[in-house]
Amino acid sequence: MQSVSTLERVLRGIAITVIILFFMFPILWIxxxxxxxxxxxxxVPPSIFFEPTLxxxxxxxxxxxxxxxxxxxxxxxxxxxNSLFLSVTSVTVGLLLGVPAAYAFARLKFRGSEDIAFTLxxxxxxxxxxxxxxxTIYFQQIGLADTYVGLIWVYQLIVLPLILWIxxxxxxxxxxxxxxxxxxxxxxxxxxxxRIALPLAGPGIAAAGLLAFxxxxxxxxxxxxxxxxxxQPVTVGALAFITASGINYGQIAAGIILSIAPxxxxxxxxxxxxxxxxxxxxxxx
Amino acid sequence: MSLELHDISKSFxxxxxxxxxxxxxxxxxxxxxxxxxxxxxxVLLRLIxxxxxxxxxxxxxxxxxxxxVEPEDRNxxxxxxxxxxxxxxxxxxxxxxxxxxxxxGKSAIEAGxxxxxxxxxxxxxxxxxxxxLSNGQKQRTALARAxxxxxxxxxxxxxxxxxxxxxxxxxxxxxxxxxxxxNATVVYVTQxxxxxxxxxxxxxxxxxxxxxQIGTPEQIYLSPANVEIARLFGDPVINxxxxxxxxxxxxxxxxxxxxxxxxxxxxxxxxxxxxxxGIRPESVLFVAEDHIRAVPVTVEAETPLNEKTVNLCLTAxxxxxxxxxxxxxxxxxxxxxxxxxxxxxxxxxxxxSGALIPQDxxxxxxxxxxx
Numbered sequence: 012m013q014s015v016s017t018l019e020r021v022l023r024g025i026a027i028t029v030i031i032l033f034f035m036f037p038i039l040w041i042x043x044x045x046x047x048x049x050x051x052x053x054x055v056p057p058s059i060f061f062e063p064t065l066x067x068x069x070x071x072x073x074x075x076x077x078x079x080x081x082x083x084x085x086x087x088x089x090x091x092x093n094s095l096f097l098s099v100t101s102v103t104v105g106l107l108l109g110v111p112a113a114y115a116f117a118r119l120k121f122r123g124s125e126d127i128a129f130t131l132x133x134x135x136x137x138x139x140x141x142x143x144x145x146x147t148i149y150f151q152q153i154g155l156a157d158t159y160v161g162l163i164w165v166y167q168l169i170v171l172p173l174i175l176w177i178x179x180x181x182x183x184x185x186x187x188x189x190x191x192x193x194x195x196x197x198x199x200x201x202x203x204x205x206r207i208a209l210p211l212a213g214p215g216i217a218a219a220g221l222l223a224f225x226x227x228x229x230x231x232x233x234x235x236x237x238x239x240x241x242x243q244p245v246t247v248g249a250l251a252f253i254t255a256s257g258i259n260y261g262q263i264a265a266g267i268i269l270s271i272a273p274x275x276x277x278x279x280x281x282x283x284x285x286x287x288x289x290x291x292x293x294x295x296x
Numbered sequence: 297m298s299l300e301l302h303d304i305s306k307s308f309x310x311x312x313x314x315x316x317x318x319x320x321x322x323x324x325x326x327x328x329x330x331x332x333x334x335x336x337x338x339v340l341l342r343l344i345x346x347x348x349x350x351x352x353x354x355x356x357x358x359x360x361x362x363x364x365v366e367p368e369d370r371n372x373x374x375x376x377x378x379x380x381x382x383x384x385x386x387x388x389x390x391x392x393x394x395x396x397x398x399x400x401g402k403s404a405i406e407a408g409x410x411x412x413x414x415x416x417x418x419x420x421x422x423x424x425x426x427x428x429l430s431n432g433q434k435q436r437t438a439l440a441r442a443x444x445x446x447x448x449x450x451x452x453x454x455x456x457x458x459x460x461x462x463x464x465x466x467x468x469x470x471x472x473x474x475x476x477x478x479n480a481t482v483v484y485v486t487q488x489x490x491x492x493x494x495x496x497x498x499x500x501x502x503x504x505x506x507x508x509q510i511g512t513p514e515q516i517y518l519s520p521a522n523v524e525i526a527r528l529f530g531d532p533v534i535n536x537x538x539x540x541x542x543x544x545x546x547x548x549x550x551x552x553x554x555x556x557x558x559x560x561x562x563x564x565x566x567x568x569x570x571x572x573x574g575i576r577p578e579s580v581l582f583v584a585e586d587h588i589r590a591v592p593v594t595v596e597a598e599t600p601l602n603e604k605t606v607n608l609c610l611t612a613x614x615x616x617x618x619x620x621x622x623x624x625x626x627x628x629x630x631x632x633x634x635x636x637x638x639x640x641x642x643x644x645x646x647x648x649s650g651a652l653i654p655q656d657x658x659x660x661x662x663x664x665x666x667x
Contacts, residue, residue: 186378186380187347188376188378188380189380189381189382189383191342191345191347191367191374191376191380192374192376192380192381192382192441193382193393194347194366194367194368195345195346195347195367195368195370195372195373195374196368196393196394196397196441196444196445197368197393197394197397197398197445198368198393198397199366199368200366202397207382210384211383211384
């Protein structure tokens, strides 16, 4: 594009503004809500001017919800911890299993490798509920229901295909000659995997891990069905704010802000790597 | 260590890349694999290196069958056409990689890297990552890495392909000495006939996955096995003239522009056959009009080519002939002229198959007796 007319520039500006407003406004509104009490939130007409209060955050962090009639115990902080633990462990397990598998799918063309890789991807096609109902029965019978191990296992349905398919592409992008050169220099298969393939696919592995973390963190349905109160992540725990005496919008908003904060920060920090990692080949000659 | 290939075949899917290739390189010798791209040269090198396995046949290194031996256990050095440097390691670590694999001590590694870097004049860039190196430096780093492990078999996959002309010229002078110092058995792949002639103790011409000819550079140049090889070796390219050899009591001859060109008596068995006569441009000489075998031509163009001057000539029947002479020697730039054809190094090919018609040594008379 050599010359951009003024009209075009103005139109583009408007379009970008509209898009940003559309996507960012809900987040901004929730952010504002989290500093208000239910009364100011529910007043008509709504206003962006109010006296900010930290009462919602205090309630969440202390775990005591002071209602108009009674005090309610909530486990928000332990939910947050559960989210963190489940996501980190799931991604770790997913990387430990997925990265070597991705390498095998990329480099060793064995019989049926394409079919197996596709089957793993197809886990993402099925509606989660379809898998969950029979799984719940199995898990109850073998004692995995309501355990961290069981949850992490099920989380692999989300995490593993993602890691496998993203990282596989990265391994395929490494010119085979570079690995051959290392082998011919006298290093074995595993040394080549560790010192050539892994570092060169590093950005891709990081991007896949990050994405998997966000997906695991945002998961709702698996934990809803398979976990009881003390194993619940924040996504499920937020339901507790809908109480018999009313919906605590302020606390919900504060809970959302706290629970998206880690993934938001992570995504912001790693944005460059994510975009580079997901769009670009790893290495060229 | 000697290197031998026995009847190697390799297909990818339905595409037969190598078909029954057998080669033998004696210890310490250099074999040049010469052929156009897609001929199967690189695949053959990879089979020797052990990164791919042949469908049939086997590779022997030092008389030992290396089927199933992993690449890291073959004691081979290889330089890749695209360099294949490790992008996340600096030049020093790249060159050191065969030495670390041999579990050498720190000082031994340092000494090995430094001496190679000095030899290849890349000492000043040892701390650079591959992407900070120029193509020439990359190529030298790749070469140093291939040599570092003191391999007994060295595979060089067109290492001068991706470097600029000046460096290619320099390396053409340096490489033969470097290779002979290594005392390794070398397989050198190239598409450049000059490199092939300069480096090879022997040249194997490969095309379409089949070895077409194996011989010393002189053999390949002087008696190419077919028209295609004759065309590939030599610059300016060899002249081809359709002829039908004849014979009278003075010997075997062919007629070119109604002038008699005597052929070697060894070509007697080709008499009456439709042939293609291959004449190197160096054998086409400008002569004065009164020369007994002078063929009249029209000089169309003159082109300097390195140390030679090349003239494109047309015969009376419109056939094109290239004549080449050392620059500075007198010759017509344009216009009518006369040439004579020295057929002593001429080669005859069968017109249909393009295959060389070998001389019948027993029929060949001593040169002096050819009238």
